[in-house]
Amino acid sequence: MPERLSVWGPCLILLGLTVLPALAHAQGNYEIQVYGSDTVPPKTLMVELHSNFTFEGQNEVIDGVYPTTHQLHETLELTQGINSWSEVGFYVFTNEQNGYGVQWVGDHIRPRVRAPDSWGWPVGASLSMEIGYQRAVYSPDTWTWEIRPIIDKAVGRWYFAVNLALERTLHGPDVNQGLAFAPSAKISYDFTRVVSGGLEYYADYGPLDGFVAVHNQQQQIFAVTDLNVSPLWEINIGVGIGATASTDHLIFKCILGRRFDWGRHSPVD
Amino acid sequence: MISRRNLLKVSGAAAISASLRALAQDVGKPDYALDIAAVTLDLSPRHKLRTIAYNGQVPGPLLRLKEGQPVTIEVTNHTDSPEVVHWHGLFLPPVVDGSLEEGTPPIAPNATVRLTFIPRPAGFRWYHTHTMAMGDLTRAQYGGQHGFLMIEPRENPGRYDQEFFLALHDWGGRLLANEDGAMNPSYDLATINGRMMGAGEPLRVKQGQRVLLHVLNSSPTEVHWIALAGHNLRVVALDGNPVPSSRVLPMLRLAPAERVCAVVEMNNPGVWTLGEVRKHVQASGMGIVVEYSDQAGRPQWQQPSDLVWNYEQFAGTSPGDESTESPIIVPLVIESKFRGHGAMESWTINGRSYPATGVAPLKHGRRYRLQFINRSNDDHPLHLHRHSFELRDLGAPLNGPQNAARKGIRGIIKDVVLVDSHTQTEVDFTADNPGATLFHCHQQNHMDLGFMMLLNYA
Numbered sequence: 001m002p003e004r005l006s007v008w009g010p011c012l013i014l015l016g017l018t019v020l021p022a023l024a025h026a027q028g029n030y031e032i033q034v035y036g037s038d039t040v041p042p043k044t045l046m047v048e049l050h051s052n053f054t055f056e057g058q059n060e061v062i063d064g065v066y067p068t069t070h071q072l073h074e075t076l077e078l079t080q081g082i083n084s085w086s087e088v089g090f091y092v093f094t095n096e097q098n099g100y101g102v103q104w105v106g107d108h109i110r111p112r113v114r115a116p117d118s119w120g121w122p123v124g125a126s127l128s129m130e131i132g133y134q135r136a137v138y139s140p141d142t143w144t145w146e147i148r149p150i151i152d153k154a155v156g157r158w159y160f161a162v163n164l165a166l167e168r169t170l171h172g173p174d175v176n177q178g179l180a181f182a183p184s185a186k187i188s189y190d191f192t193r194v195v196s197g198g199l200e201y202y203a204d205y206g207p208l209d210g211f212v213a214v215h216n217q218q219q220q221i222f223a224v225t226d227l228n229v230s231p232l233w234e235i236n237i238g239v240g241i242g243a244t245a246s247t248d249h250l251i252f253k254c255i256l257g258r259r260f261d262w263g264r265h266s267p268v269d
Numbered sequence: 270m271i272s273r274r275n276l277l278k279v280s281g282a283a284a285i286s287a288s289l290r291a292l293a294q295d296v297g298k299p300d301y302a303l304d305i306a307a308v309t310l311d312l313s314p315r316h317k318l319r320t321i322a323y324n325g326q327v328p329g330p331l332l333r334l335k336e337g338q339p340v341t342i343e344v345t346n347h348t349d350s351p352e353v354v355h356w357h358g359l360f361l362p363p364v365v366d367g368s369l370e371e372g373t374p375p376i377a378p379n380a381t382v383r384l385t386f387i388p389r390p391a392g393f394r395w396y397h398t399h400t401m402a403m404g405d406l407t408r409a410q411y412g413g414q415h416g417f418l419m420i421e422p423r424e425n426p427g428r429y430d431q432e433f434f435l436a437l438h439d440w441g442g443r444l445l446a447n448e449d450g451a452m453n454p455s456y457d458l459a460t461i462n463g464r465m466m467g468a469g470e471p472l473r474v475k476q477g478q479r480v481l482l483h484v485l486n487s488s489p490t491e492v493h494w495i496a497l498a499g500h501n502l503r504v505v506a507l508d509g510n511p512v513p514s515s516r517v518l519p520m521l522r523l524a525p526a527e528r529v530c531a532v533v534e535m536n537n538p539g540v541w542t543l544g545e546v547r548k549h550v551q552a553s554g555m556g557i558v559v560e561y562s563d564q565a566g567r568p569q570w571q572q573p574s575d576l577v578w579n580y581e582q583f584a585g586t587s588p589g590d591e592s593t594e595s596p597i598i599v600p601l602v603i604e605s606k607f608r609g610h611g612a613m614e615s616w617t618i619n620g621r622s623y624p625a626t627g628v629a630p631l632k633h634g635r636r637y638r639l640q641f642i643n644r645s646n647d648d649h650p651l652h653l654h655r656h657s658f659e660l661r662d663l664g665a666p667l668n669g670p671q672n673a674a675r676k677g678i679r680g681i682i683k684d685v686v687l688v689d690s691h692t693q694t695e696v697d698f699t700a701d702n703p704g705a706t707l708f709h710c711h712q713q714n715h716m717d718l719g720f721m722m723l724l725n726y727a
Contacts, residue, residue: 154611193607231448
């Protein structure tokens with residue numbers, strides 16, 4: 001019993017901290033992932049499919065943006081390792097929805113660098129930049145840019161990650177808004193070598209120089225599991241709730257990733 | 270079963286009694302003195318680090334002893350932690366062997382002890398700290414506490430013109446995630462004799478010489494592959510013991526704590542690199558220049574394309590032990606215990622971690638066969654204290670075709686054997702040196718986390 005408390009105590013604290021700020025706004029929900037600091041190794045391609053289904057979200061067309069309820073988002077993410085401390089990711093966002101069919105939503109590109117192991121930092125740290133386009137029927141802000149500092153740490157069976165993302169609209173209604181603060185965080189526990197479970201938190205507080213009212217913020221929390229079945233595979237499954245008016249209220253997400261090592265490795269390398 | 274508490278009481282009492290006897294006997298000048306103290310080590314002009322060493326140098330001083338001739342070594346511990354020096358590969362009583370688990374008394378901070386023992390068997394041995402590092406990747410074998418120990422036989426040791434002692438070591442360890450889902454030490458820097466490639470004095474040789482290399486892998490955790498560009502190496506001894514079949518090879522493989530003695534015919538004048546075969550390890554510093562007289566220039570390296578080594582090529586047809594009795598089988602099942610993706614694994618032998626591994630009772634004079642059944646994802650350099658063993662069956666896959674096993678090996682005598690992941694290896698030894706005997710994995714992080722077991726017989 002004491003161990004059970006020690007496992008879930010920090011989770012409950014995080015849950016409390018995330019729910020308390022209250023709620024609202026509309027969220028992309030194409031790639032729902034808290035980034036770890038690691039980058040894809042060189043000569044390796046990571047192929048990920050992000051599948052997100054919104055059971056309960058926005059039901060109306062607002063400002064020309066399609067309703068999110070019962071949208072199935074399929075996002076293909078290709079990440080190529082450049083060297084031992086950098087990578088480039090490329091996204092293809094799609095949406096499937098009754099009455100709208102399968103539609104292309106947009107593309108993003110995301111270079112990322114990390115603190116090399118040789119620096120000996122006590123935590124993992126990396127910095128990603130993401131720029132891309134999405135169609136106005138899915139997001140009023142069509143061109144966006146994001147800078148995302150990432151910090152993570154594994155301690156025994158616990159894993160912690162924080163992404164302090166700052167977003168900037170380059171084209172769209174929020175172009176004059178400046179930088180918006182959209183943090184996310186993750187805490188998980190290794191129940192076994194294969195099965196980890198925990199919580200992921202996603203938020204958008206609005207502009208840095210003045211957060212929007214709570215009911216207009218995005219606040220989501222996901223219960224997730226990571227299945228570490230093989231070094232080649234990445235599996236993350238979760239169910240999320242959004243408690244604010246502008247957050248989709250119930251979402252299922254799944255990330256299925258596979259590493260492809262296309263380099264020729266010699267035993268003497 | 271003997272509990273850990275009782276074991277410590279028994280072994281501690283024996284240790285104190287024996288050490289008092291040793292102190293009473295040794296009041297004259299010691300044959301050697303070892304000072305354990307912190308030192309700043311210049312791995313290269315650009316790489317300095319603080320470590321603990323013997324007599325302010327890495328490796329420690331070469332101790333040349335005569336087989337069977339008693340020696341007294343004075344050890345002073347100038348550090349703030351208890352220390353113990355293990356005389357690796359020697360047939361010593363537990364009280365001086367250098368293992369707290371066996372009952373060797375620790376050397377308290379700022380204390381001096383005198384150790385008197387009769388060195389045997391002859392051959393290339395070594396000495397090193399036998400303390401625990403746990404999570405500190407600068408302490409114990411991660412640091413600089415290792416040195417060469419050469420026990421000269423009573424007869425002429427062999428025909429060579431010049432000999433060199435070389436210690437391979439890794440430095441700057443830090444924990445990184447590896448593919449099996451746990452943390453493992455990884456290293457920034459690697460050296461031969463405490464110097465990175467080009468930072469130390471070259472090995473100076475002359476054309477036509479027969480050079481005898483005594484190579485020690487003192488790394489806390491890493492297996493190393495060594496080649497001398499432009500030359501082959503004739504392996505004449507493993508772990509200090511002559512091999513039945515000497516082989517000329519392009520490279521050597523040494524697991525942690527293993528030693529290889531190899532003769533090189535210096536017949537290719539030039540300036541060459543002796544270094545790690547794997548590019549990334551040589552790039553981190555593991556290399557030394559071999560320079561013929563009257564030759565100059567940049568050292569040349571010839572990159573091998575593969576890693577080639579096996580034990581059985583050194584086997585003979587005669588047994589390494591005259592015993593004709595059937596050995597008593599001792600199965601030792603090795604498994605890891607997951608402790609989280611952010612931690613190193615712990616280790617079990619037959620389902621238990623030290624000290625819960627208990628003590629395996631043996632009978633004096635009997636022949637035993639240790640079955641190392643490695644069910645883990647790691648290879649393990651397994652070491653038996655105070656004894657040598659004979660390799661018998663090597664590399665039988667636990668879940669594969671048994672014809673891959675090399676069975677019936679004879680005549681290779683060692684004190685460390687590398688057991689590959691998911692294979693079974695068997696070694697024979699005779700219980701002819703009574704007392705507590707430690708068996709453990711020589712990877713520092715593995716022995717720190719439970720991979721040890723005591724054998725004992727009166």
